[in-house]
Amino acid sequence: MDNNFWKNKPLSDFTEEEWEAVCMRCGKCCLFKQEENNHICFTNQMCDGYDFKTGCCSRYATRLCMFCVKVDMHLLQTEPELLPETCAYRLLLAGKELPDYHPLVSGNPNSAHEAKQTVLEIPNIHSVTEIDDLLHQFDETLKDENCPAEKRMGLLDKIQKLKPVHIAKYPIP
Numbered sequence: 705m706d707n708n709f710w711k712n713k714p715l716s717d718f719t720e721e722e723w724e725a726v727c728m729r730c731g732k733c734c735l736f737k738q739e740e741n742n743h744i745c746f747t748n749q750m751c752d753g754y755d756f757k758t759g760c761c762s763r764y765a766t767r768l769c770m771f772c773v774k775v776d777m778h779l780l781q782t783e784p785e786l787l788p789e790t791c792a793y794r795l796l797l798a799g800k801e802l803p804d805y806h807p808l809v810s811g812n813p814n815s816a817h818e819a820k821q822t823v824l825e826i827p828n829i830h831s832v833t834e835i836d837d838l839l840h841q842f843d844e845t846l847k848d849e850n851c852p853a854e855k856r857m858g859l860l861d862k863i864q865k866l867k868p869v870h871i872a873k874y875p876i877p
Contacts, residue, residue, distance in 0.1 A: 707808050715796055716777055726796065728806055728816040729759035731823035732788040733775060736832070736868065742876050744785040747868035750823060752831035759822060785876045790821065830866050838863050 709722050718726070736749040751771050753763040763772070773779060773786060780787075780797050787794050792802055802809050805819035816822055823829055842859045845851040 707811065710796055710802065710808060715780070715793065725808060726792045727775070728792055728821070730788075730790070730816050730821055731759060732872075733773075733786065733791065734761065735823065735826075735871075736771065737786065738868065738870070739876070740870075740873075743873045744876055745870040746788060746872040746874075748826050748829045748871055749835070749866075749868050750829060750831055752833035754823070754831070756824065759817060785874055788872060789874055826871055828865065828869065835863070835866050838866065 709718070710726060715723075715726075731750065731754050732746065734751045734754040735746045736751070738745045738747060751761075753761045753772065755762045761772075775787065775793060780793055784794055784797070790803075792806055795802060803819075803821075804810060805815045805821055807813045807815050809815075812818070817824065838859060842856065842863065845856045845859060
């Protein structure tokens with residue numbers, strides 16, 4: 705595959721292989737979003753399907769999570785705000801160049817990670833599973849009459865630290 709294919713044709717004409725090559729594996733589309741004042745706010749909470757080691761979704765083929773969306777032309781044309789403004793698909797759709805750290809430009813499949821342009825650089829990032837696990841643990845301590853108050857308070861402190869924080873905000877077109 706020619707690494708410059710993206711310069712020569714519209715997104716809608718990409719083959720499946722070309723479409724997949726455009727993804728930087730940054731994980732930002734896996735971040736949970738909140739709508740606020742006609743903006744989409746990306747948070748530090750993310751789907752637990754994201755594999756921090758590979759930079760890929762562990763359920764990509766089936767998207768079994770209720771939060772998953774398929775990044776395709778329909779999504780780009782109807783709800784582009786669900787992807788960050790730095791998303792390669794959004795950049796190409798807008799007629800912009802890919803950044804130097806994009807693997808198709810750099811020739812290095814890890815360049816987005818090396819350039820610190822992935823979710824790994826987001827402070828206090830965590831999955832919903834972590835939150836659910838802590839809430840379950842806290843619920844169990846409430847059932848246990850012998851549980852020390854310090855343990856409950858420690859869990860509450862951890863839960864408070866996992867509250868969603870807005871890390872990016874984009875206007876809804």
